[in-house]
Amino acid sequence: xxxxxxxxxxxxxxxxxxxxxxxxxxxxxxxxxxxxxxxxxxxxxxxxxxxxxxxxxxxxxxxxxxxxxxxxxxxxxxxxxxxxxxxxxxxxxxxxxxxxxxxxxxxxxxxxx
Amino acid sequence: xxxxxxxxxxxxxxxxxxxxxxxxxxxxxxxxxxxxxxxxxxxxxxxxxxxxxxxxxxxxxxxxxxxxxxxxxxxxxxxxxxxxxxxxxxxxxxxxxxxxxxxxxxxxxxxxxxxxxxxxxxxxxxxxxxxxxxxxxxxxxxxxxxxxxxxxxxxxxxxxxxxxxxxxxxxxxxxxxxxxxxxxxxxxxxxxxxxxxxxxxxxxxxxxxxxxxxxxxxxxxxxxxxxxxxxxxxxxxxxxxxxxxxxxxxxxxxxxxxxxxxxxxxxxxxxxx
Numbered sequence: 001x002x003x004x005x006x007x008x009x010x011x012x013x014x015x016x017x018x019x020x021x022x023x024x025x026x027x028x029x030x031x032x033x034x035x036x037x038x039x040x041x042x043x044x045x046x047x048x049x050x051x052x053x054x055x056x057x058x059x060x061x062x063x064x065x066x067x068x069x070x071x072x073x074x075x076x077x078x079x080x081x082x083x084x085x086x087x088x089x090x091x092x093x094x095x096x097x098x099x100x101x102x103x104x105x106x107x108x109x110x111x112x113x
Numbered sequence: 114x115x116x117x118x119x120x121x122x123x124x125x126x127x128x129x130x131x132x133x134x135x136x137x138x139x140x141x142x143x144x145x146x147x148x149x150x151x152x153x154x155x156x157x158x159x160x161x162x163x164x165x166x167x168x169x170x171x172x173x174x175x176x177x178x179x180x181x182x183x184x185x186x187x188x189x190x191x192x193x194x195x196x197x198x199x200x201x202x203x204x205x206x207x208x209x210x211x212x213x214x215x216x217x218x219x220x221x222x223x224x225x226x227x228x229x230x231x232x233x234x235x236x237x238x239x240x241x242x243x244x245x246x247x248x249x250x251x252x253x254x255x256x257x258x259x260x261x262x263x264x265x266x267x268x269x270x271x272x273x274x275x276x277x278x279x280x281x282x283x284x285x286x287x288x289x290x291x292x293x294x295x296x297x298x299x300x301x302x303x304x305x306x307x308x309x310x311x312x313x314x315x316x317x318x319x320x321x322x323x324x325x326x327x328x329x330x331x332x333x334x335x336x337x338x339x340x341x342x343x344x345x346x347x348x349x350x351x352x353x354x355x356x357x358x359x360x361x362x363x364x365x366x367x368x369x370x371x372x373x374x375x376x377x378x379x380x381x382x383x384x385x386x
Contacts, residue, residue, distance in 0.1 A: 002263050002295035010181045017177070027172060031181070038298030038324045039181075085323035086356045095359030099327070105298070107179045113172050 003043035007051035010107060015055050017110075025113040026060040034067045034104040036085060041066060060110075069102030185299055188267035192274060192302025196285065201278060202384050203285040205301050207325055208309035209318075210291030213335040213368060215243045217309065218286060220368040222250035224378050229385055230281040234273065235288040236265040243288065253277040264295040267302055283385040293318070297325040305330040312336050312343060316350035323357040331362050333377070338367035 014029065033039050041064050052058045069082040073089035074097060080090040087097050180186060196203050206214050215235070222231055231251040235243045236259055244256035255277045257269055265287065278285060287303060289296040297306075308329035310318050313336060319326040326332065332354050340347060347365065354361055364380070366373030 002298060005262065005264075005266070006181060006298070009184060013179055013181065013183060017175075021175075036324050036327060038294065085320070085327060087327070087359050088356070095355070097359070105181045107177045107181055109174050109176045109178075111172055111174045 003039060004047040004051065006039050006105070007044060007047035010048075011051045011055060011057055013107060014057055014110065018056050018112075023056065023112045026056050026110060027113070028061045028063060028111040029057065030063045030065065030108040030110070032065050032067050032104050032106045032108050034102040035069045035082075036099070036102040037105040039105050065108070067101055067104050070100050071097040072100045073097050182298065182300075185267045188271050189300035189302040192267055192271050193304075195271075195274060196278075196302060199278060199280075199282070201282050201285050203287065203301075203303045204384075205287045205289055205296070205303035205306045206309065207289045207293065207296045207306055207329065208291060208311075209293050209314060212291070212309040212311040212314065214288050214291070214309055215246055216368045217333070217335060217366075218247060218288060219250065220371075220374065221286075221378070221381065222247060224374070225284075225381065226250065228382060229283050230279075231284045231286065232277045232282050233286045233288060234265075234270065234277055236269075236290045238263070238290060252279065252282060259290055263290055263292050264299050265289050265301060266299050270301045284381065293322040293325050297322075297328055307331045307333060309333045309335055310350070310354075312340050312345045312347070312350070316346055317353050319350075319353040319357050326354060326357045326361075329358070329361070331364065332358075333364045333366065336367055336369070337365050337372060338370040 010031070014026070017023070018026065031044075033041055033044065045062060045064060048062050049058065052060070069085055071080050071082060071087055071089070072078075073080070073092060073094050075094040076089060076092045078089055078091035079100070080088075080097075082102070087099070088095055089097055193203075206218075208214050218233060222233070225231055232253040232255075233244075233247050233251055234255050234257060235247065236257045237243055238259050240258070241256040244254045247254045253276070255273050257265060257273070259265065259269075270287065287301055293308075306325070306329040308325050308331070310332060312334060315321070319332075334347070334350060337347070351363055354363060364373060364377050366377055368374065
């Protein structure tokens with residue numbers, strides 16, 4: 001389960017920020033997981049408390065937002081949001097497309113005191 | 114700054130000046146310090162610059178937009194430059210366990226022995242069996258045992274790079290831990306990823322594991338000598354690959370029979386030129 005490594009990675013990033021910015025308390029952490037990022041919501045949520053234990057983050061609420069994959073058609077310019085990762089334009093069926101969203105794996109924001 | 118009223122941190126006395134972001138509902142009511150009360154601006158006057166006390170947590174939201182894998186990507190970036198500076202092409206080979214990564218490497222290293230100086234880093238959860246199979250077939254072979262981890266990460270690679278290349282090295286293969294999910298999330302500093310899929314696996318693996326199939330630059334269908342004995346449709350598999358990664362280059366080969374291997378070797382030779 002690589003989500004534990006991912007959660008530990010996030011905790012390290014945030015602890016770094018917390019120390020540098022003299023944060024006293026963390027209430028919420030908002031994370032974006034792209035459908036094609038290689039991370040999954042449930043195991044990440046499961047791993048977070050384990051990774052956060054003993055840090056200021058352990059009492060924080062983790063909010064995960066899923067970003068669907070979005071492709072931009074190079075032929076007709078249509079943006080298609082994909083429910084399943086079939087890289088085909090919904091308008092002209094072209095496969096000449098570019099992935100513009102879905103690979104994100106970000107700490108978007110954090111509510112702190 | 115406090116998100117409730119816009120006051121500066123540490124101030125005991127706060128001012129409302131209507132720059133604050135809390136709900137101050139002029140249609141009738143609002144929450145204030147945990148209780149709800151109503152007021153109506155038609156009925157009374159109040160001064161919005163009035164000094165008052167209120168208890169509050171000085172909470173604020175900081176926009177971070179930070180990549181969670183930033184640390185790994187830093188190491189990956191360093192590895193990439195380190196390898197580029199030495200003129201080394203690096204490929205990260207990813208597949209399920211048992212798709213034939215090590216066998217393909219064995220035959221590849223044998224064939225390239227006098228043509229290209231190669232090195233291999235191989236990752237497994239446990240044992241150095243794969244490294245022993247590849248030993249003597251190229252300049253350096255290094256086994257990383259990942260223990261509890263299901264993937265290689267860029268820091269592990271950075272720690273051993275100086276030991277696995279020399280001034281002659283042109284091509285570095287990183288055989289990742291057999292797993293189609295986790296290694297896809299961790300860049301190692303490779304030039305690109307190659308994903309293997311054996312024809313003893315389902316044709317629809319590319320759509321079941323779209324992350325790695327959309328991320329890799331090249332797919333290799335292995336064990337094609339077995340196709341006549343299987344209920345397995347090559348055309349269907351190619352179609353699934355192209356559904357998640359249109360235009361992806363696909364090799365079809367058998368390391369055992371040698372079928373399709375020459376075009377694979379030619380491709381690798383072109384890579385290092």
